[in-house]
Amino acid sequence: MNDHTTIRLLKDKVFRGTVMFLACFSMLPLLLILYYITRNGIAVINWEFLTQLPRPIGEVGGGVFNAVVGTVILIILSSILSVPIGITAGIYLSERSEGKIANIVRLCVVVLQGTPSIVIGIVAYIWIVAPFHSFSALSGGVALSIMMLPVIIKSTEETLKLMPYHLKEASLALGVPYYKTILKVILPTGISGILTGILLSVARITGETAPLLFTAFGNQFMNWNLFKPIDSLPYRIFYYAMSPYPEWHAFAWGASFILVVVVLGFNLIARGVAVKWKVQF
Amino acid sequence: MDDACSVNGIAIQHLNGKTKAKDVPVKSIIDKSERRFNGILFVAALFVVVLMLAILLTLIVASIPAIKTFGLTFFWGTTWDAAAEKFGALPFLLGTLITSFMAILICIPFSLSISIFLGEYFKEGAFPAFLRSSIEVLAGIPSVIYGLWGLFLLMPIVRAIETQLGVTPHGVGILTSSLILAIMIIPFSASMGRDVVTLVPADLKEAAYSLGATRFEVIKNVIIPYARSGIIAGILLSLGRAIGETMAVTMLIGNSNFIPKSIFDPSNTMASVIANEFAEATGITAASLIYVGLVLFLVTTIVNIIGTYVIKKVALEASKEVT
Amino acid sequence: MESTVLSVTDFSAYFGENQILKNINLDTGSNVVTALMGPSGCGKTTLIRCVNRMHELIPGATVKGKMYLKQDDVYAMEPIVLRRKIGMVFQKPNPFPMMSIYDNVIAGYKLNGIRLKRDELDTIVERSLRGAALWDEVRDSLHRKGTFLSGGQQQRLCIARALAMNPEILLLDEPTSALDPKSTSAIEELIVELKKSVTMLLVTHNIAQAARVSDYTAFIYLGELVEFGTTEKMFTVPKDKRTEEYLTGKFG
Secondary structure (H helix, E strand, C coil): CCHHHHHHHHHHHHHHHHHHHHHHHCHHHHHHHHHHHHHHHHHHCCHHHHHCCECCCCCCCECCHHHHHHHHHHHHHHHHHHHHHHHHHHHHHHHCCCCHHHHHHHHHHHHHHHCCHHHHHHHHHHHHHHHHCCCCHHHHHHHHHHHHHHHHHHHHHHHHHCCCHHHHHHHHHCCCCHHHHHHHHHHHHCHHHHHHHHHHHHHHHHCCCHHHCCCCECCCCCCCCCCCCECCHHHHHHHHHCCCCHHHHHHHHHHHHHHHHHHHHHHHHHHHHHHHCCCCC | CCHHHHHHCHHHHHHHHHHHHHHHHHHHHHHHHHHHHHHHHHHHHHHHHHHHHHHHHHHHHHHHHHHHHHHHHHHCCCCEECCCCEECCHHHHHHHHHHHHHHHHHHHHHHHHHHHHHHHHCCCCHHHHHHHHHHHHHHHCCHHHHHHHHHHHHHHHHHHHHHHHCCCCCCCCHHHHHHHHHHHHHHHHHHHHHHHHHCCCHHHHHHHHHCCCCHHHHHHHHHHHHHHHHHHHHHHHHHHHHHHCCHHHHHHCCCCCCCCCCCCCCCCCHHHHHHHHHHHCCHHHHHHHHHHHHHHHHHHHHHHHHHHHHHHHHHHHHHHHHC | CCCEEEEEEEEEEEECCEEEEEEEEEEEECCCEEEEECCCCCCHHHHHHHHCCCHHHCCCEEEEEEEEECCEEHHHCCHHHHHHHEEEECCCCCCCCCCEHHHHHCHHHHHCCCCCCHHHHHHHHHHHHHHCCCHHHHCCCCCCEHHHCCHHHHHHHHHHHHHCCCCCEEEEECCCCCCCHHHHHHHHHHHHHHCCCCCEEEEECCHHHHHHHCCEEEEEECCEEEEEEEHHHHHHCCCCHHHHHHHCCCCC
């Protein structure tokens, strides 16, 4: 074995070692983040934290109940707005693999998905906050629903495309009209993929703050009125984190813990649905 | 889709000519439902397009006051002064550019390593599966939480480094936000890279091995060149993400509207200045911020379209190779 | 034999618990074509891949026994050094799509980081392409990528790529099974011509091809070397009943 070969073998080993080191090192941020969230978050979480409203600074205690409720309301609102349209548009795209309009729609989906969330916030502000002269849960819901739309459309399209043709054939051969075939056979069979898409998009928007900065805006108090500002977990985290008070910083960690658990929870459920409910062919 | 196709599916269209006479009543009821169904589908699809155009139009119209006042000089104007109502976006363009590119540069070695690690060295096994799950979890963590973590863990470290170097210890600034951006885009670009690496055909790798290449040489001379366009597309898409990233950057960039002179200076990106100032902005200030938003939108859209287009091509080539 | 190029002694190969090759004993002389034939799954591809230790790339693969390439113990060498001495042509033509024809021929040198002068490389490229009977067809498009070539031409390019390294033995793993009849006969003619300059081990499931191009044939069945001898003798008076049955098409 000559020197040249030895060098080459050495390079091979060094490269392998470097790749492994860098890859493993990349896990460090994750471990650190999860560790700190858990450590600092759990320290703050108790029943009071989960069920009380924020107290003004200076007073001890309080919680993030309004933020939790606000997040739930926003999720429900944006889902109501985005799911029906998203699934319908997804069905349209799955039925047409060619066609100018279909391709334009697909392009729009790509662009929508890549649009920065803060830009969507601006648009929702102009459409809803400005005319009503008030920050509102509604505007936040609209902004979030625009963000959910592309994910739902894509996952619906992809799920339905995977449905084998013989399924359609069986139904059509029984004399079932085409549109009923889609609604009653194809769609239910593909429900796991569609549901997964919805859950993943919910997971995505649950943690979104930027579009809420000037739409839902945040609210110290509990608010059930959709036309008034509403609080949310991500907003509360931002607000507390940027404040100068250590008590609030601690609360920010607590709220982060809840948020991470919720977001990861949605992701896990989405994956579970994808596996457990999937119809095999 | 015309009526012939939609009533009974694709197979029967040529029969309709013959079945007309007898089935007219039933057919017309079904026809109506079919047409309504297709109509609803079409409306939903159209809605998406209209929404897209509406967003673009809204941004343009709302920024007209600013476009009229500043025109294109907006892009090289260096002062952003709300009191004097003079607005130039160069500080934010620079801020965005510098942080995004720094983030990509920092991210590339790590995400390439992960891609090669998972796509070539360790395709199966418990540890790779763990790494893959970690990446997915990392990708799902909301931006504001990265910001929070960065504020309390990254900022002190950067402050310490700055004190060591004798620079003003802001702690926040371009360096810190680039670091957090890099951490945030690693999961996304790593999983894209891994997908692309696994698409390299086995027989090409075999040919290279049979010629006596080491694993490193196969990776360097066969896998990477073959996967090159996919990797570049992945980088482009990650760049698009980085440019539009708002919360973590807002929390760690220091909110300064002046042109940064070093990576330790505080700054603002297009996204962060909007986040910081839009809620209370009115009049020409608001219009200028929306103008910034319009630019941000256009830049990310172009980057994303190019990246998506390249990825589609790569996937198409790969599926051809298999046959 | 004239001078033994490859000497296989009591050689067995395993994938995990499965024994694929059982005690193979085989010697090939120089400048001859030895065909390995047998029904699918009998181990002939595994045997050929053990010669250049490509078999090892699959986790769980182990071997027993000895293999000598000229004077060198195959399993005592560094694999990358070994593989440079052995050329391999695969079933499906696999030129590197990102490289030009020129670069494909010298890929062995490029990948191994061997730097040669431009005129040396030019000579190697011409010599190898001539040896693979491809020179006249591509001499004007050397710097184009090889994807426009037909299947048969791509396979000849792969042969040129292997020849460029001056291998001590050339391994061909069913080189024509993915090609049309015309390209197949072109490659078969090439193999007969190449005998003058290089020793070859040819895996084929096509009995007629073995008869056409090889000097010696080894019949492998269920991992065992059933019979080995000159092609002429084996095809006319096979010694083993199994060989006879295979040649008359009773199985495989």
